């Protein structure tokens with residue numbers, strides 16, 4: 001667990017020693033090879049990646065590490081082989097030594113939508129809850145954040161992040177930890193900005209999730225919340241009885257007005273609806289790097305305004321708020 005020594009030092013210096021204690025138990029358990037059949041395979045895939053110092057890195061307008069001229073033909077093959085073994089790549093895109101990882105999601109489009117509306121991340125401590133493989137964490141670092149911690153319980157996503165970190169080739173104040181939000185200590189009051197994007201509808205109790213998010217923020221901190229919403233007024237919420245766009249774990253899709261009312265009840269201030277966008281089959285689709293079904297297969301083939309279950313098709317809102 002030496003990988004986390006610098007993280008632990010940073011957290012200690014912020015007075016978060018109780019969290020360090022908890023992480024030092026949670027992280028070894030999450031990486032236990034006996035409970036994750038594929039972990040050894042993923043570690044081997046990362047070991048296979050070439051050890052080359054990237055000549056150039058761009059995290060400001062994209063996530064691009066290295067140039068094709070940095071690699072020999074053999075190293076290029078090693079790179080592609082290793083990354084392919086970490087299929088499916090859902091969040092991105094990444095450009096790695098000239099190889100374009102065309103992921104299922106154009107996560108950069110979400111970043112472009114939210115960027116103009118959030119407090120500048122320069123020198124901020126940032127938590128990204130449900131960060132996937134950490135695509136937005138790289139963008140947060142590129143925007144000048146002092147420390148970025150992403151958490152996601154999907155171990156393959158965490159291993160994809162480890163692969164990118166190996167390619168980056170140096171220490172970074174950025175971590176993606178294999179944890180669910182429910183494993184964070186309550187009332188940390190530590191972060192300047194907390195992102196929760198694509199998570200609220202996966203939580204059985206959305207109000208408790210909002211309160212969890214609030215507890216992670218320092219006084220005056222900012223929440224960036226992105227979630228699925230439906231059209232309608234302050235009394236409208238969709239509760240799918242079974243699947244939504246084929247997903248089994250979707251609970252509540254409120255209208256924007258109801259979402260903001262929930263946030264007010266939870267004590268958030270200065271709540272701003274910044275963006276509402278229908279998810280398109282250009283933004284979420286199958287690619288060479290994500291060969292399974294994607295949004296197009298989850299919509300009604302006769303009517304793209306509906307999911308295959310006959311529910312309103314995905315529409316996502318970005319809401320920014322702060323706490324006193």
Ligand SMILES: C[S@@+](CC[C@H](N)C(=O)[O-])C[C@H]1O[C@@H](n2cnc3c(N)ncnc32)[C@H](O)[C@@H]1O
Pocket residue numbers: 091105107110129130131132133151152153154157179180181182196197198199202226
């Ligand atoms: C729709 S994806 C969103 C990823 C990324 N935040 C984005 O906006 O592109 C939802 C993510 O939430 C993660 N997730 C699911 N349950 C979670 C939990 N209890 N705590 C934290 N993350 C969770 C999933 O593993 C998945 O990576």
